[in-house]
Amino acid sequence: MRAWLAGLGLLLAATGIHAETKQQIYDRAQTAFDRFDWPVASAGFAQLLPAPPAPLKGASAVIAARLAEAELKQDQYEAARGHATRAVAGLADNPEERAQALITLGNASRLDLMMPEAIAAFSEAAKIGNTLPATRAAALIGLAQSASVYAPDTAAAALATLVADPKLMAGWSNERRAQVEALQGRAELNRGDFRAANRFFDAAVRDSGSLTSNKVSMVQVALRGDAAIASQMLGYDESARKYLAFSGAGHVNWDNISRGNLQPPVCGQPDDGPDAIQPDDTAVVEFSIGPDGEVTNAMTIFASRPGPMGIGFARAVRDWSWRPSAVAKLNPFWRALVRMQLRCITRPAPESIYDGFQRETRKWFDEQGLTTAEFHKLWNGDSSPLDANLAGTDARAIAALMGRNDDTKLNAADRARLDKALDATNAPANVRALILFNVLQAHEIGTRSSAGAAASRLAAALPGFAARWPNSEGTPWLRLSYARALESAGDFNAAQTQLEMVLATPVTYLPEASLIRSVATVHLAALHKRAGDTVAAMRLVTDAGLSAEQCALFDLQPVSTAGGGGTSDFPEEALSWGFDGYVLLAYDIGADGRTTGVRAVVAYPPFIFDAAATKVVKRLRYLPPVLDGSATGCNGARRSISFKSG
The missing domain is CATH 1.25.40.10 (Tetratricopeptide repeat domain)
Structure with a gap:
């Protein structure tokens, strides 16, 4: 020195x-x-x-x-x-x-x-x-x-x-030696020698304290997760589930975490070379979720083939994020080491109506003087209930109140404060529409019962909004959202009425090229075809100039008419170990309304629920879009499924 x-x-x-x-x-x-x-x-x-x-x-x-x-x-x-x-x-x-x-x-x-x-x-x-x-x-x-x-x-x-x-x-201590054995196991795992990997992982688990310790460290959690992968690759299902049970996998509350921004990587094209991620590739990525909802330390643990491909999955996970208010409900120990199985999606997520309203809303908050960091902190719920912003009547108050609109609706007092702040700032109609959409949780239409509840909330709020802002794009969007909820709830006649009202909006306020009008046209045509009026369906899409390519470019939100999961779809072994799980699936919809090419693209815990979730989605049936004069397939659909043991 x-x-x-x-x-x-x-x-x-x-x-x-x-x-x-x-x-x-x-x-x-x-x-x-x-x-x-x-x-x-x-x-x-x-x-x-x-x-x-x-x-x-x-x-x-x-x-x-x-x-x-x-x-x-x-x-x-x-x-x-x-x-x-x-x-x-x-x-x-x-x-x-x-x-x-x-x-x-x-x-x-x-x-x-x-x-x-x-x-x-x-x-x-x-x-x-x-x-x-x-x-x-x-x-x-x-x-x-x-x-x-x-x-x-x-x-x-x-x-x-x-x-x-x-x-x-x-x-060196036994635990430190166990980490070396685990690294040896990972090397063999990624070389494809699963038996050698299994031997190293068994030794690592033994040297780190076996499965009998009352206390568990992060090192032991990682080692047991490694051992589970090798067992799964060898078909030792019971051994894999035992290791996972002692690693904490399956015990993260996905009611909160599944609402994150989970975008898998996009598959490469055939001419991108051997290093590009291909549809058959899979990987297990380990990462931590910080209190701010951001991913840290994303690292690929296992990939189905060596090389840069596996690292591409970790790069995708590095961009994931969650609302801090949702993360706060997770056990800090278990969110410090999360592992998920990933595959790529064949095409990027299509443009949605919500995306356009979200951009317009973010621009308005910029104009109100909120920095990007400040906006995200407030909107994502990273503020105390006693935050002074909540009592204000400016844009910060609006963002802070929306941060409280997490997994429960705002209470009456918060709604009143929100309305007061929106009026005080003279917020534009489209900004109000997006805020109302979120407050009403209009996207919660995954099941018939949740869709019915969303439809009831929209039915109560829509007349007042339409009366105050009849000439905004927000009104037909909320009406379309109402129609979507009615469709998912099985009330097709009421949905048809709302769709016809959307299309009756003057082009002065809702241009012919509007995505809202295109989606409403496709849905109304599908309902006509369902009722047997193919001529009316063809006339609608022909007059609108829609083509089959629309499915690839935009989120047309096809209507599910049948299928879904039940308790019998829960894997018995996972149920016996008390696992919860989450799977995001990507698939295409054929011209006959059946799902094709179903693939689990995000699965937690790895390799446990993907097969069961795939079976559920294969049973789904849709009203296929009517484009180019006939029913056509629609690629790039996604659906998430949660498994809860209790």
């Missing part, structure tokens, strides 16, 4: 800066670093560095390495990579510090899902660390973590080197 401080003093003297002042900055930063106060440490170390592209040497390079490590602890991966790269370049004469900087660079790259860069950094660190057992061991473990899915042969070789040298693991 004395040599390091002397070097720092020489550096400061050379730059002509008062040494005592800079020394104080360094001391404050290093003290913060030792206390794990990463923001203060980062700010201090950053003050001591010359701006790039000035090269770093000696003490300044070590400071850059410390800064990179502090940034890594704050999930600032890009900044950490930049400073670690500068540090590595300036530490050629200091092998120990250079190896540590390479490990920081490797971890920042790995956590940012840049696996080739991570593998290169850890490989170089392992070579430098030949005479430093602890450094070499850390580099080999980092190399195995980075390569287990991307290049599992490389991971297996790194771990073989680690366990072959007694000095590298001397004095």
Whole structure:
């Protein structure tokens, strides 16, 4: 340390800066670093560095390495990579510090899902660390973590080197040794040798405390989840469910979590090359959900084939998010390590009517002076019930009140405050329409009973809105939403009346090209065809100029007429273990109204409920859209199914 401080003093003297002042900055930063106060440490170390592209040497390079490590602890991966790269370049004469900087660079790259860069950094660190057992061991473990899915042969070789040298693991605890065994299992799992993987995972579970401990750590949760995957691949269903039961899988409350923004990756095209995600590919991704609802530490644990494909799934999960108010209802321990099975979707989610109203609403809040961060914090429920914003009459009050509109409707007092704030801000009709849609939970039409309840809420609210804003797009949209709820509830005659009223809206207020008009036309044509009036159905879509391509471009919300799940669809084994689950399925609708190409694209826990959910969706029947003069198939439909054991 004395040599390091002397070097720092020489550096400061050379730059002509008062040494005592800079020394104080360094001391404050290093003290913060030792206390794990990463923001203060980062700010201090950053003050001591010359701006790039000035090269770093000696003490300044070590400071850059410390800064990179502090940034890594704050999930600032890009900044950490930049400073670690500068540090590595300036530490050629200091092998120990250079190896540590390479490990920081490797971890920042790995956590940012840049696996080739991570593998290169850890490989170089392992070579430098030949005479430093602890450094070499850390580099080999980092190399195995980075390569287990991307290049599992490389991971297996790194771990073989680690366990072959007694000095590298001397004095390690059983739990730490179990983590190495689990990494060996992951490498074999992704190499396709499931039996070898199973042996490693069994050993890891045993060395970490078996399944008998009253207390469980995150390490044990991960190990048991790994063992479950290997058992599932081998067809050892009972063993897999046992491991999952002791990992906490199936015990996350999906009443709240299933409402997140869960967008699977889009499948690649045949000419995208072998690294693109294909429909037959699957992966298990592990991640944490922070209190702000954002995903952190997304990492692919298993992929059906090695290479970049598996990492693509983790990149998709990294963009997921949930409402903070929903996350607050989850057990913090279990949301710190969630695993899901994923497949890709064959096409992106089509444009929906809601998307357009949402963009218009967000623009209005921008005009009211809310920053993006402030808007999302309030709208997503990240505010206390005592928040001063709730009592206001400005746009912040509106966003804060909507943040309370979570899994229950706003109470009468909140509704009154919301109406007062909307009037005080002179909120546009379309903004009010989106807010009313959310307050009424008009999207909750997944079952006949929930659709009937949504229809009742819309029936009560629609006349007042239509009377006040008869010439807005919001009125026909809410009317269309009412018709959709009636359809899902099985009241097709009442739905037809509402659809006809939508189409009667003057084009001055609802243009011919409006998505609202197109969706209403398709639904009314389907109802005509259902009633046997094919001529009327064909005339509607022909006059509107609609074609079969509309199904791919827009969310036409086809009408479900039959099917659904029941208690008999709950897997008996999962029921006996008390698992809950969630599955998001993607499928197409044929011209005969039957579902085709049903695929589970998101499943929790992995491999447990996807088969049962697929059977449920295969039984669904729809009124197919009438386009190009006849009933036509519709691609890209989605449906989520929740399984609750109690």
